[in-house]
Amino acid sequence: MTAAIELRGVRKEFPGGAVAVDDVSLTVGAGSVFGVVGHSGAGKSTLLRLVNGLEEPTAGSVLLDGQDLAALGERRLRPVRRDIGMIFQQFNLFRSRTVLGNVTYPLRLAGLDRAAARARAEETLDFVGLAGHGKRYPEQLSGGQRQRVGIARALATRPKVLLCDEATSALDPQTTGEVLALLRRVNRELGVTILLITHEMEVVRTLCDRVAVMEDGRVVESGEVYEVFARPAHPTTAAFVRSALHGEPDGPLLERLRARHPGRLVTVPVVDGAAVLDDLSPLLRENGVDFTLVHGGVAEVRGRPLGSVTLALRGGDAAVEAVVRGLAAPAQREAGVR
Ligand SMILES: Nc1ncnc2c1ncn2[C@@H]1O[C@H](COP(=O)(O)OP(=O)(O)OP(=O)(O)O)[C@@H](O)[C@H]1O
Ligand SMILES: [Mg+2]
Structure with a gap:
């Protein structure tokens, strides 16, 4: 399986000395769904920011489709970035733009003319189940609908990779289930590789192929999801698994x-x-x-x-x-x- 994303011994130390990511190596296969779980402060968001090039590693390398991000200049980095979509816990929509305006925004940046951007945006809104909602504003939508707009905006440019930072953490359980079902379609029907971070093992259980558990900037355990759930080796992993399964009572x-x-x-x-x-x-x-x-x-x-x-x-x-x-x-x- 080719690697869509590969981290090799990646470290991120911030000025002042905080080490957010410490010697992390992981491989996300093309077309797979990879989950990273960890408690608050484990370094998950920093990891995603290293993958989309918003942060530069202090040591080690980040490869997308086999290309080392650090070796690309700003000019060659741009098209690589366009291959990455991202969604967030708080949706991060433009409040002053309509749903359609939010989704056409990245398309116009990518150089599509008004009509082409509009056509692509409507097609994408249809895919996420929001056909006919284009004229509404984010504040007129439910949380689940807002995240669907977020997903449509991230997918409009047809990226190969979708990064999800706690994409369902602000949603109730039923809405979470709907958004996870949509993300599964994004993976299966569009073939988009998904790297998601979450503190909810339930998200990993329903969506991911592989999982890595992070603690204090390090990956303490990783593997195929069933294997990790059935035989967690690290105490932190075991605690996460217990949150999603009925284990032995104690x-x-x-x-x-x-x-x-x-x-x-x-x-x-x-x-x-x-x-x-x-x-x-x-x-x-x-x-x-x-x-x-x-x-x-x-x-x-x-x-x-x-x-x-x-x-x-x-x-x-x-x-x-x-x-x-x-x-x-x-x-x-x-x-x-x-
Ligand atoms: N720009 C920064 N400057 C200094 N320290 C930072 C910066 N960004 C993150 N950190 C530190 O790095 C560590 C990891 O932060 P990060 O946001 O990646 O964690 P997280 O796993 O995403 O947490 P959460 O679940 O709360 O979102 C934390 O200790 C944080 O304080
Ligand atoms: Mg975070």
Whole structure:
């Protein structure tokens, strides 16, 4: 797979000494959706600004389509920049321009005449589901509609790459879902490579092919989304994954579950390819053990099931012990049964 974006050992240190990005290397394949998650201050926005050339790296290099940005002069950088669209958390629309005016703006800058710009803008507004809204002003639109205008403006010049900086963080869950569905169409139907940054793992779960987790300017973990969700290696990643999946209950929740449910609590992971749950039913039957489902859930991550369920097992001590031991066989231990 060719790389649409490649960062090689990129560092960004601001005057005054703040290091926002520290030795980051990552590759975004052409036509893929790549997510970067991290807490506030992790360096995500700076990373995007390095990719679109708004910031220059202190060390390392940023390559777009194999071209090192630093090696291009301002004149040769311009057409490369035109291949990159960007959308923002606060939409960043021109309030004094109509929807159509917002979308034609980058087209006029790119040299299209009035009629051609208008035709392209209307076509793009149609794609994002805003046909007929061209004469309205941003403040007359809902947040979701405003972000659609943002997406139309970013796509109007037909860029190869779309950068999204917390594009859904200001939206409610339903509107977020609609915008994510639109971004998926942008990727699948238009073939646009998407690099998005977010602090919401839910966005990564529904949209991304690969993910990198950033902390203090560094990438602490990266990989294919299902693998990272199923087997997070870094504690920060694990915490992000827990925010999007029902994991093993701990702390006060575990205390409450123990108080509420007599019997032994067992958490069984649901991981595609590790058939722990399939073993459960015969084990319970053979040992005459009953159960109550007390916590958990199974989500779909990139079309595959992932999650965990916590059961309260009821039966004779020896029978319950036999079930737990059966579940804790080596294959299951690998899958994380506790
Ligand atoms: N222009 C700048 N000058 C000095 N320090 C900066 C500058 N821009 C960012 N920083 C610092 O770099 C670090 C990373 O900032 P950045 O905005 O990239 O984080 P972020 O991950 O996008 O955070 P958030 O989720 O809050 O948007 C922060 O400590 C920030 O204070
Ligand atoms: Mg930011």
